[in-house]
Amino acid sequence: MIYAIGKWVLVLNELNKIDEVSMISVSKKLNLTYSHTVKLFHKFEKDKFITTVKKGRIRYVTLTAKGKKLSEICSGLITGVGNSRLHT
Secondary structure (H helix, E strand, O other): OHHHOOHHHHHHHHHHHOOOEEHHHHHHHOOOOHHHHHHHHHHHHHOOOEEEEEEOOEEEEEEOHHHHHHHHHHHHHHHHHHHHHHHO
């Protein structure tokens, strides 16, 4: 049921839980391919929802203020889906 929302919503929700997270850890946690995760993050960065910083070989992601607002909206979607599944 959650997949109907879109994986990008799950990614934003995951980013909202942690201040700074590596791309690979998000990929593993959500069971996405690394290349798919990178493509999503490139789109997010282009739209200024996230910023990325490379530290050594690892690229870390942080939500911007714009990204946090969108993430809060998305977490409402996830909560709504979860609640509707309980009442059906």
